[in-house]
Every structure is written in C-alpha cells, then in structure tokens.
Amino acid sequence: MNKIYGYTGKIARINLTTGGITLLSTWGYVPEYIGGRGICNKIFWDEVGPGVKALDPENKLIIMTGPTTGTGIPSGGRTVITGIAPQCFPEQYSWSSIGGWFGAELKFAGYDGLILEGKAAQPSYLWIEDDKIRILYAKDIWGMYVYDTQLKLEEIHGKDVKSLVIGPAGENLVRGAIIATSNENAAGKGGYGAVFGSKNLKAIAVRGTGCVTPANVEGILKLRHVMGHPLYRTNPVKYQEIFKPRPHINVPVEGGLKQAQVCCSHGCNQHCDLFLLNVKSTTSRTGRVNQVNKCVGVYAFQWMDDCGWTPAQTFVTEQNNNPACLMQSNAGTVPPNFDDPAAEVLFERHQGDTVNFWDADYERGAVINDLCNQYGINKWDIIVWLMPWLVMGKKEGVFNDLNLGMEIDPDSEDFMKDLLDMIVYRKGYYGNLFAEGMLRAIRELGEDKYGATLYRGRTSNRLPGKRLDIPISFASSWGYSYHWHGRGFQGSIDIAAWLPAILALMTSTRDSQSDTHIHDTYDYFCAVREEPWENPLTAQCAIMNENNAELKEALTSCDWQLPDLYRSGIESEIFNMATGLNLSETDINNAAERIKNLFRAILIRNYGRTREIEVREVLPMLTYPDADGKTVSEEEYNYLVDNYYKIRGWDLKTGWPTRETYERYGLKEIADELEALGKLPGSTSADLSV
Amino acid sequence: MTEDITRRYIVQYPPEVSLCVGCNACEIVCGLVHEGRVGNSIRRIFLELDTISLEHHVYTCQHCSDYPCYDACPEKEVAMHIDEEKGIVYIDPEGCTGCRLCIEACPFEPKRINFDKTSKKAVKCDLCRTRENGPACIEYCQVQCIGVSDQPIPSS
Numbered sequence: 011m012n013k014i015y016g017y018t019g020k021i022a023r024i025n026l027t028t029g030g031i032t033l034l035s036t037w038g039y040v041p042e043y044i045g046g047r048g049i050c051n052k053i054f055w056d057e058v059g060p061g062v063k064a065l066d067p068e069n070k071l072i073i074m075t076g077p078t079t080g081t082g083i084p085s086g087g088r089t090v091i092t093g094i095a096p097q098c099f100p101e102q103y104s105w106s107s108i109g110g111w112f113g114a115e116l117k118f119a120g121y122d123g124l125i126l127e128g129k130a131a132q133p134s135y136l137w138i139e140d141d142k143i144r145i146l147y148a149k150d151i152w153g154m155y156v157y158d159t160q161l162k163l164e165e166i167h168g169k170d171v172k173s174l175v176i177g178p179a180g181e182n183l184v185r186g187a188i189i190a191t192s193n194e195n196a197a198g199k200g201g202y203g204a205v206f207g208s209k210n211l212k213a214i215a216v217r218g219t220g221c222v223t224p225a226n227v228e229g230i231l232k233l234r235h236v237m238g239h240p241l242y243r244t245n246p247v248k249y250q251e252i253f254k255p256r257p258h259i260n261v262p263v264e265g266g267l268k269q270a271q272v273c274c275s276h277g278c279n280q281h282c283d284l285f286l287l288n289v290k291s292t293t294s295r296t297g298r299v300n301q302v303n304k305c306v307g308v309y310a311f312q313w314m315d316d317c318g319w320t321p322a323q324t325f326v327t328e329q330n331n332n333p334a335c336l337m338q339s340n341a342g343t344v345p346p347n348f349d350d351p352a353a354e355v356l357f358e359r360h361q362g363d364t365v366n367f368w369d370a371d372y373e374r375g376a377v378i379n380d381l382c383n384q385y386g387i388n389k390w391d392i393i394v395w396l397m398p399w400l401v402m403g404k405k406e407g408v409f410n411d412l413n414l415g416m417e418i419d420p421d422s423e424d425f426m427k428d429l430l431d432m433i434v435y436r437k438g439y440y441g442n443l444f445a446e447g448m449l450r451a452i453r454e455l456g457e458d459k460y461g462a463t464l465y466r467g468r469t470s471n472r473l474p475g476k477r478l479d480i481p482i483s484f485a486s487s488w489g490y491s492y493h494w495h496g497r498g499f500q501g502s503i504d505i506a507a508w509l510p511a512i513l514a515l516m517t518s519t520r521d522s523q524s525d526t527h528i529h530d531t532y533d534y535f536c537a538v539r540e541e542p543w544e545n546p547l548t549a550q551c552a553i554m555n556e557n558n559a560e561l562k563e564a565l566t567s568c569d570w571q572l573p574d575l576y577r578s579g580i581e582s583e584i585f586n587m588a589t590g591l592n593l594s595e596t597d598i599n600n601a602a603e604r605i606k607n608l609f610r611a612i613l614i615r616n617y618g619r620t621r622e623i624e625v626r627e628v629l630p631m632l633t634y635p636d637a638d639g640k641t642v643s644e645e646e647y648n649y650l651v652d653n654y655y656k657i658r659g660w661d662l663k664t665g666w667p668t669r670e671t672y673e674r675y676g677l678k679e680i681a682d683e684l685e686a687l688g689k690l691p692g693s694t695s696a697d698l699s700v
Numbered sequence: 701m702t703e704d705i706t707r708r709y710i711v712q713y714p715p716e717v718s719l720c721v722g723c724n725a726c727e728i729v730c731g732l733v734h735e736g737r738v739g740n741s742i743r744r745i746f747l748e749l750d751t752i753s754l755e756h757h758v759y760t761c762q763h764c765s766d767y768p769c770y771d772a773c774p775e776k777e778v779a780m781h782i783d784e785e786k787g788i789v790y791i792d793p794e795g796c797t798g799c800r801l802c803i804e805a806c807p808f809e810p811k812r813i814n815f816d817k818t819s820k821k822a823v824k825c826d827l828c829r830t831r832e833n834g835p836a837c838i839e840y841c842q843v844q845c846i847g848v849s850d851q852p853i854p855s856s
Binding site for chain 2: 080081082111114118157160161164169170172192193218219220221222223224227230231234235240241242243244245246247270271272273276277278279280281285299300302
C-alpha cells in the first residue's frame with residue numbers, strides 16, 4: 011500500500027530476550043483497524059494465544075499511537091498500551107491509555123507503535139533516537155521514583171527526550187503499578203507497570219527529529235478553534251485560601267495555595283487538569299512539588315460526601331452540549347442555556363451520598379497523591395478502594411484480627427506513608443498481600459467477611475436520611491472498583507447512565523470508564539429513566555458508547571472531548587483530516603464494530619468468555635442500591651442483555667458473535683479460526699469451557 | 701543582548717497573567733501554517749517543556765536589530781531579508797542553501813533558528829508575515845500566554 015497521511019508507516023518490534031529489533035509495516039493494519047487499540051487487537055490476536063500469563067515473557071506489550079497523534083488534531087496526543095493485564099481478575103487481555111508528549115515524539119522518531127516481547131536479562135531501558143533503537147543497561151535509574159527516572163533520562167540523553175517509565179511499584183511487580191510520563195500522566199489501570207517490571211524494563215526514552223504530515227491542514231486549523239468549544243481565555247496562577255476542586259470538597263489551606271490549569275497531552279485544545287503549585291512532598295529533595303490533580307486524586311484531600319452529578323454531564327441537547335472537559339474541569343464552565351426547555355432538568359444537581367470517610371487535610375491529600383505518582387501505583391486502587399475499605403472495615407469492626415503492625419488510620423498521613431511503603435516494596439505478609447491488588451487481597455483474607463460485610467454509614471441525599479448499605483469492598487468487576495456505576499465512588503449518577511455503563515463493563519476486561527463515560531441525548535434520558543432495563547434504547551446507548559470508545563482509542567482521542575452527539579460524524583472527519591482517506595460515518599462505525607468484535611474474539615478464544623461468565627461477573631453490584639435506592643434484578647438484567655446481544659449480533663445463549671456478524675465486519679478468518687476451535691455459535695462441538 | 705537591539709518578537713507572559721498549559725499548539729500550528737507538517741525540526745517557536753514542574757518556557761527569535769543572522773548569511777537578499785516596516789528578519793526558503801551559518805550566528809541559547817531535516821533549509825520565525833490573522837502561534841494559544849512584544853498584555 012502507498013503511504014497514507016497521518017501515519018509514519020512503521021511499527022518497531024523489540025525482543026528484549028534476544029535484543030532483536032525488526033520493523034513491521036503499518037499498512038498491513040490500516041485503514042481497517044484505524045490505529046491505536048484497533049491495531050493492538052489485531053497484533054495480539056495474531057501473536058498471543060491462550061495460556062500466557064501477564065508476567066510471562068511471552069506476554070506482549072503493544073504500544074500504539076493513532077493517525078491523529080502528532081498532527082495537531084485536538085486530543086490526538088494519546089497513546090494506547092495493551093497486553094495481558096496483571097490487575098485484571100482473572101488475568102485477561104486489556105488496555106490502558108496515556109496522555110503526555112510521548113506518543114507525538116514517538117511518531118516524530120518515525121514509529122506508529124512498538125511491540126515489546128520477551129524479557130531482558132538485566133534491568134534495561136529503551137533509547138530511541140529516530141531510526142536508532144537501543145536496549146541500554148538501567149543501572150543508573152533502577153530503583154528510582156517516577157519523576158527522578160524521567161529527570162535522570164533527560165540528564166543522560168537531553169532535556170528534550172520524552173519517556174514512559176515505571177517506579178518502584180512496577181519493578182516490584184505490584185499488580186496496580188502504572189506506566190507514567192510527565193507529571194500525573196499514567197496508563198493507570200491494568201497494572202502494565204508490572205509488565206514493564208516483569209520484562210526488566212524500566213523506561214522507554216525517545217527523541218524524534220522527523221515530522222508527521224496530516225492531509226488536511228486547513229481543516230485541522232479550523233477544527234482547533236471549534237472542537238470541544240475551547241475557551242481561549244487566560245490561565246492565570248491564582249491564589250486561593252480554600253482548596254475547592256468540587257462543590258462538595260472544601261479544604262482549608264494554611265497560608266493559602268496557588269493553582270491554575272494544565273493540559274495533559276500533545277496538541278489538545280483544552281486544559282482540564284487542575285494544577286497545584288508548591289505542595290508538600292515526602293519524595294522530593296526540596297519537600298515541595300507541583301502536582302496535577304484529576305478526578306480521583308482530589309478525594310485524598312477530603313471524602314465526606316460522594317461526588318455529585320448533573321444530568322448535563324451525561325445527557326445533552328443541541329442548546330446545552332458541552333464536552334466533559336468543560337463540564338468537569340476548573341478551567342471554566344460554559345453557562346447553561348436556559349432558553350432550552352430541558353435546562354432545568356439537565357442542570358439539577360444530584361448530590362452524592364454522605365459516606366463520612368475522612369475529613370479535610372490538604373497536606374495528607376498532597377502527600378498521598380505524590381507517593382502514588384512517585385511509586386508509580388494506581389490511585390484508583392489506593393484512594394477510592396483501599397482507603398475507604400480500611401475506613402469502612404474499621405467502623406464495622408471487621409479488622410479486629412488484621413494486624414498491620416500499626417493502628418489502621420487512613421486519616422493519618424504517616425499511616426498512609428507507611429502502608430504504601432509496605433505495599434510498594436512488598437514488605438511482610440500484608441505488604442505482599444496488598445501488592446497483589448485489592449481484589450486478590452480481599453479474596454485471600456476471606457471475601458464474606460473482608461469484602462461483603464455491609465457498611466452502615468452511607469446515607470442518601472437523594473432520599474434524605476435513608477441508609478443505603480453497601481459492601482466495605484468497592485469491587486465492581488474484573489478486579490476493578492466502582493466508577494460511575496451507581497454506587498461506591500462517583501455513585502450519584504442516574505440509572506439511565508449507570509446501567510449502560512455496567513453493560514460496557516460486562517463486555518470488557520476492566521473498568522471501561524476511561525473511554526466509555528456514557529453520553530446520550532436528553533431525549534434518551536427521558537425515554538428510558540423509569541425502567542431502563544426494558545427499553546432497547548439502553549442497549550443501543552451502551553453499544554453507541556462502546557463503539558465511540560473504540561474510535562477514541564484507535565484514532566486516538568480523549569473521553570473528555572468526544573463524542574459530540576450533535577456532530578456525529580466528527581470521528582470520520584478527523585480520521586479523514588489526518589489521513590486523506592474518505593471514510594464515511596458508516597465506514598468508521600463499521601471499523602469500530604470490527605475492533606470490538608475482534609476484542610470479543612480474543613476473550614472467547616484465549617479466556618473462554620461466555621454470557622454466563624460475564625453476566626455473573628456484574629450481577630452482584632446490581633443488587634446494592636444506587637443513590638436513588640434503585641437496584642436491578644437478575645431477570646431484569648438478563649432481559650437487557652438479550653437486547654444488547656441481539657443488536658450486537660451475538661448469540662443469546664453463549665454471548666459469542668455469529669459468523670454473520672464477524673463476516674459483516676470483514677472478520678471471516680477470525681470466524682473460521684473460532685469455528686475450528688468450537689467457539690462459534692452453532693459449531694458442531696461448541697466448547698463452553700474456560 | 702540588550703533591549704535596544706531587539707525589535708518585534710513573540711513574548712511569553714508571566715504566569716500571573718497566563719500560565720502556559722503545555723499543549724504545544726504554538727509549535728504545532730507554526731509547522732502547519734508554514735510547512736503543512738508537525739515536528740520538532742520545523743518549529744520556529746520553541747516550547748521548552750519542564751516535564752515534572754510543568755512550568756514551561758517559550759523561546760522565540762528576537763528579530764535583533766543588529767541582524768547577526770542576516771549578516772552571516774552568504775546569500776543576503778536571496779535567502780534572508782529584512783522587513784523594516786514589520787520589524788522582522790525572515791528567510792526565503794527558495795534562496796536558502798542550508799549552510800547553517802545563520803544558526804551559528806544566532807547569539808541566543810537555545811538557538812532561535814531551526815534546521816528542517818526534510819528540506820535541508822534553515823527556518824525561523826517571520827511573525828507569519830504573509831498571514832492575514834498575524835502570528836498563528838498567538839491566534840491558536842488557548843490560554844493567550846504569548847503575544848507580540850509591542851502589543852498590550854491581556855488582562856486576566
């Protein structure tokens with residue numbers, strides 16, 4: 011195939027065992043798989059069969075940019091990382107994605123992506139400088155914190171290098187270890203930092219002096235002014251007396267604080283990340299750092315009430331249609347348009363439940379965030395699962411025989427410092443236990459007592475004073491915790507949104523809300539909210555959001571900027587601007603279906619995924635009340651799953667895509683292989699074994 | 701360098717006015733409007749990112765009024781020109797031979813003239829002299845943290 015604009019045309023395969031480096035052509039994967047996760051899925055399907063474990067040398071870590079990366083198309087700076095995820099329970103193929111400047115720099119060096127395989131004989135890092143890729147001894151950086159590692163690489167190779175790194179958590183194979191870049195940018199979920207560690211890989215540093223050439227320069231320049239309605243206003247560093255990142259978080263700060271906003275990835279036209287200057291750090295030599303805070307980190311500062319929600323964050327009309335980066339950030343919000351008859355409902359704030367976990371402490375919050383950043387450990391496992399579990403379990407008297415060697419007190423900065431040190435360096439029985447991640451730790455301790463014990467301290471603010479008991483473990487599914495799922499962290503969302511979110515979680519291998527925050531129209535909200543399991547629109551909503559997620563992770567783009575439901579062809583628009591090809595909206599939606607069904611095929615072939623397995627995985631969470639006291643029964647949920655599978659073209663009994671579905675999206679060879687394995691609906695010897 | 705030998709150029713405002721968010725839009729659109737590409741070797745505005753502190757610095761050609769780059773150019777009036785009216789020194793890519801003498805003559809560190817690996821020619825800021833809307837980096841800076849030196853600082 012001739013060169014296509016937007017891509018570099020090369021993917022580098024690096025075998026860390028042999029030191030062998032070879033190049034693949036990107037043209038073997040595009041435009042069918044677009045880029046990012048689409049290409050990753052195809053490579054994984056072709057190269058990694060069943061039986062491989064996350065920390066085996068045979069696991070492959072596939073790092074891929076998209077056609078928009080480095081082109082100036084807003085939010086295209088993101089990079090996708092896939093492979094078998096150690097955080098996932100049970101271990102399965104999964105993904106994570108990361109912002110920062112690494113992806114664009116990798117393309118400037120001439121690569122659309124990297125495939126990492128094998129295991130280096132000694133601690134190593136990759137040094138990529140244009141067409142030269144070297145595997146170097148990491149003796150000077152092994153053991154270092156995340157920030158120090160990056161700074162050391164800049165000292166060695168020049169200040170302009172960009173790097174992906176792990177901290178001590180990844181080196182010590184902690185299942186919640188992140189891959190990090192810059193300040194607070196992380197491939198946070200999946201535990202891919204531990205995969206780096208298992209391969210003896212500390213970092214990848216890159217410098218690129220080449221260029222990326224998009225097809226439609228004028229189109230991109232126009233798009234930068236309008237995509238996501240960027241604010242184009244100044245961003246002064248402001249002095250504040252109180253840290254107030256959300257309406258329900260109010261943290262007094264002795265001497266005040268300075269804050270502004272920053273953006274998280276190359277080429278974005280938004281700046282939705284909160285930036286705190288000169289906060290306390292116990293890892294830096296000066297004792298102070300600048301710290302970025304996103305959605306989860308702010309809860310380390312105070313968590314008395316769960317976060318609230320307004321329907322406008324999820325449901326839109328033409329008059330009130332703003333992306334999450336404007337709805338959620340502190341950059342500045344767009345005022346509601348009250349000419350819209352829906353505005354009153356759209357902007358009614360749904361206050362979160364009162365949970366009384368820990369009260370305001372600015373320094374404790376800063377230190378916990380800093381430790382997670384520097385150790386390179388997933389904040390979702392620590393701040394919104396481990397910490398509330400400790401508080402709830404203690405209040406319910408569950409931990410009387412749990413001897414951590416110190417009093418359990420997540421309110422205390424010192425306790426959290428000691429606990430994180432114990433986990434990251436796998437010190438003692440409990441250090442090793444929690445290093446395996448929250449789900450595995452709780453199963454080891456005994457799920458009935460340490461997971462399912464009900465916390466009686468959650469009260470609804472939607473149904474004033476009503477107690478809404480919830481298990482002390484915020485486990486949702488696949489080894490992850492609640493996240494806009496109607497209960498637990500960010501639980502105040504309406505059932506019209508959390509139910510399709512749980513469908514998306516069900517068909518995934520991880521908390522899918524990094525790219526699948528549910529969005530739909532206000533009309534959808536009105537149509538389904540009373541009995542959403544009965545309405546086929548709920549399944550359609552889940553599928554639309556799943557397909558949009560595939561496109562975000564393939565193009566690449568950001569969950570906080572897309573989709574734009576009133577510019578529905580924007581994904582094909584930006585693909586065409588980058589590549590010069592002419593895919594229609596239907597073409598690109600078919601590509602999303604292709605990528606999703608190929609992911610499904612991987613789960614079926616490698617892990618025996620069936621309807622029974624995935625429905626069973628999400629059912630427990632549905633039995634606990636949401637912020638409105640609502641639950642969904644097994645019968646109701648299965649009715650919804652029927653609708654979902656029918657629309658997807660998946661068999662109702664097995665949950666497997668039919669041959670017709672695979673072939674509709676150009677996956678005949680996949681269907682042939684699955685049929686030979688007895689993994690196609692109607693196969694003469696259908697094999698439902700795991 | 702002292703103030704009296706500089707002319708019109710791009711400046712970065714202090715963080716109290718507007719903090720650079722690190723989006724690279726200035727560099728990106730610079731490459732797009734001039735070459736239709738994006739990359740480090742064609743940027744004419746240099747965003748030095750501080751990976752961890754996130755306090756970034758923007759470096760630009762100062763359009764020095766004693767013209768050291770112009771003086772060093774062996775193809776004056778073919779490859780390099782002075783536009784007195786606009787207060788700038790600019791390169792004509794048609795005439796540039798890629799000798800790099802202008803880069804060597806730039807008195808600043810980091811150098812404010814780049815070398816395009818693809819075209820093998822020097823590239824430098826021309827304040828987007830032929831562009832109707834003026835410098836693209838300013839137009840596309842989402843937080844208005846840069847401006848032209850002779851223009852008023854925006855209020856925050």
